[in-house]
Structures are given as structure tokens and as C-alpha cells.
Amino acid sequence: MDKYISAEHKILDLGAGTGIYSFYYADKGSSIISTDLTPKHVEIIQSKIESGGYTDMTAEAADATDLSGFEPGSFDAVFCLGPMYHLRERADQRKCISECLRVLKPGGILAVAYINKFFMFPYLVKGDSRFLTSRWMAKFLEEGRISSADEDCFWTYAYFHTPEEIEQLLGDHGADKLEHAATDGIGVIMRDTVNGFSEEQFDSSISSKNMLRAVHSWHQQSRSVCGTEIAANFRAIVEKDRSFVNADEACLCVFIRIFPATSEADLVRGEDGGPANRADRL
Numbered sequence: 526m527d528k529y530i531s532a533e534h535k536i537l538d539l540g541a542g543t544g545i546y547s548f549y550y551a552d553k554g555s556s557i558i559s560t561d562l563t564p565k566h567v568e569i570i571q572s573k574i575e576s577g578g579y580t581d582m583t584a585e586a587a588d589a590t591d592l593s594g595f596e597p598g599s600f601d602a603v604f605c606l607g608p609m610y611h612l613r614e615r616a617d618q619r620k621c622i623s624e625c626l627r628v629l630k631p632g633g634i635l636a637v638a639y640i641n642k643f644f645m646f647p648y649l650v651k652g653d654s655r656f657l658t659s660r661w662m663a664k665f666l667e668e669g670r671i672s673s674a675d676e677d678c679f680w681t682y683a684y685f686h687t688p689e690e691i692e693q694l695l696g697d698h699g700a701d702k703l704e705h706a707a708t709d710g711i712g713v714i715m716r717d718t719v720n721g722f723s724e725e726q727f728d729s730s731i732s733s734k735n736m737l738r739a740v741h742s743w744h745q746q747s748r749s750v751c752g753t754e755i756a757a758n759f760r761a762i763v764e765k766d767r768s769f770v771n772a773d774e775a776c777l778c779v780f781i782r783i784f785p786a787t788s789e790a791d792l793v794r795g796e797d798g799g800p801a802n803r804a805d806r807l
Contacts, residue, residue, distance in 0.1 A: 528635045529703070530555065530602055537600045537628060539589040540607025541622075544570040551582045558600075560587035561607075590620040595628045602634040609691075610640045613684045622698050635700060638708075642666070642685030 530536070532554030538547045543566055547559035559582065561571050570584035588592065589608035603625045612618045625635050686694075688705065695702070719727070 526634075526636055534601035535599070536602045536604065537592075537595065538604045538606075539592075539625070540605065540611070541570065542566055542607060544573060544584070546604055546606060547582065548573065548577070553619065557582040559584045559604050560589075562586065562588055585626075590617050590624060592624040594626050597627050598630045598633075599628050600633060601630055602636070603629055604636050605639040606636060609637055610683050610685070618684070618694060619698075620702075622694060626698055626700060629650075634703075635695075637691070637695065639686045639691050640683065642687055713724055762790075 529615075530553075534550075536547075536550055536558070538544070538557060538559045541547050541559045541561050544559045547557045547570065551557045557579075561567050561570070564586055567586050568586050573579075574582050574584060587719060589605065590612070605621065605625050608621055612621055622637070625637075628636060684806060692702070692705070711768040
């Protein structure tokens with residue numbers, strides 16, 4: 526996202542957790558309001574603000590579906606990198622996007638993260654095949670959501686979109702797509718293998734133009750698994766008045782409010798602002 530965010534931007538970070546993205550951009554000079562629905566997370570962010578001496582960053586509790594505490598057109602960028610895959614009702618998802626766009630300035634940047642439902646199949650094959658049952662497959666495909674109240678649920682309250690669904694959701698609200706990119710991709714199910722590479726093997730795997738061409742070719746030719754690409758958590762970057770792409774594991778869509786742009790989102794991961802491990806850098 527660095528290519529879209531500058532030090533002059535005022536940013537609202539929704540569902541910020543303990544503030545990893547907030548602090549990354551605060552360190553780059555942006556003015557940040559870091560929010561979360563969980564009071565403990567807000568306390569942790571506030572403690573980090575005080576201990577780190579951040580003077581242009583605040584923390585507060587906020588519900589991503591009700592941003593009435595903020596005036597319309599208040600922010601240059603809104604990060605919605607946590608709420609979307611925890612909002613299980615479509616009405617709440619629509620409220621969230623509507624509120625995000627309302628508080629954005631014209632031409633403002635909205636970054637939205639979601640989890641691709643079709644990634645769940647290879648993820649469970651690799652991670653926990655106990656959930657490869659007709660009941661769970663039906664929940665993913667037909668309902669697109671799970672609940673921690675479900676019997677033998679393997680995670681928490683969550684909603685899984687297809688790439689087409691997330692594009693439709695944002696497009697219906699008048700957002701224009703800038704980027705739609707996988708942020709985790711297949712690295713999440715290749716973690717042990719990739720982390721076992723020597724430095725030479727790893728550097729070769731990510732720097733070779735031929736490797737990139739091969740991956741691109743494979744990606745284009747394996748797009749149709751259950752009607753979409755296998756991918757898990759995407760993010761979308763959009764402008765506040767236009768629309769979208771494909772899918773992978775973790776996904777980001779970047780949108781703007783009025784004017785379009787191009788190229789890839791450069792996402793941040795890990796406490797130090799870098800990837801948590803090699804697999805996350807694929």
C-alpha cells in the first residue's frame with residue numbers, strides 16, 4: 526500500500542488489532558486514528574503510543590459499522606483490514622463499506638481485506654482434514670460463514686467471500702478498483718517447505734524472472750477451481766468512486782473514492798513492518 530499512502534495522509538485504521546499497520550504508517554509520518562472494537566486492543570495501542578512517544582496518533586474504540594463519531598470526508602485513507610471477515614451478516618458488511626466511504630475524502634483510499642472462501646479447501650487439506658466433511662463444505666459454499674458457536678468449529682465468527690462477491694459489494698457502493706491482490710497466497714500452505722530453503726534457494730525462487738513468468742502462467746491456467754482461483758485472504762484497494770480482480774489466500778483490494786490508479790499493493794506484515802516469515806513473502 527506504500528505507493529498509495531504518503532506521510533501527508535490522515536488515516537483511519539478500523540479493526541486495527543494491536544496496531545501493526547497503524548504504527549507502520551505512523552512511523553512514516555502519517556496522522557493516524559487507530560481503532561478496534563475490543564477495549565483490550567485499544568488499551569494496548571494506547572500504551573504503545575505513550576511508550577513510543579507518538580504525537581500524531583490516537584487510539585479509540587469504534588464499531589466499523591457505525592462511524593458516526595467521524596465527520597464525512599475526514600480521512601485521506603481508511604484501512605478496513607480486519608472487520609470484513611468477521612462481519613457475518615451482509616447487511617453489516619454493507620454498513621461497514623458505506624461508512625468507510627462516507628468518512629473518506631473525494632479521491633481517498635480504502636483498503637479492504639477479506640478471506641477467499643475457496644482457499645479453505647486446500648487449507649483444510651493441508652491443515653486439518655477432520656473438517657473435510659460435506660457439512661463443512663456446504664457451509665463454506667452455501668453460507669460462506671462459520672460461528673464459534675457451531676459444533677466443532679475450527680476458528681471463530683467468520684465470513685468468507687469469493688473475489689466476485691467482494692468486487693460486487695464494493696462496486697455497488699461506487700468504489701473504483703485500483704488493485705486486487707493476494708497477500709498470502711499459497712505460501713501459507715507451503716510455510717515449512719519455504720522456510721526450509723537456504724538463502725540462495727529462497728532468493729532464487731523470488732527473484733528469477735523465469736520463476737515469475739512460470740507462476741503467472743500457472744496462475745492464469747488454474748484460475749477455475751469451483752469457478753474461481755484458489756486463494757485465501759485478499760485485500761482490495763479502491764478509490765471512492767469505481768470498481769475490481771482475482772483471488773488467492775489473503776487478499777487486499779485497494780479502492781479510491783474518485784480517481785483511478787494502477788499497479789500492485791505493497792503490504793506490510795510482521796511486528797517489524799516486514800513479513801513474519803519467508804512463506805509470507807511469496
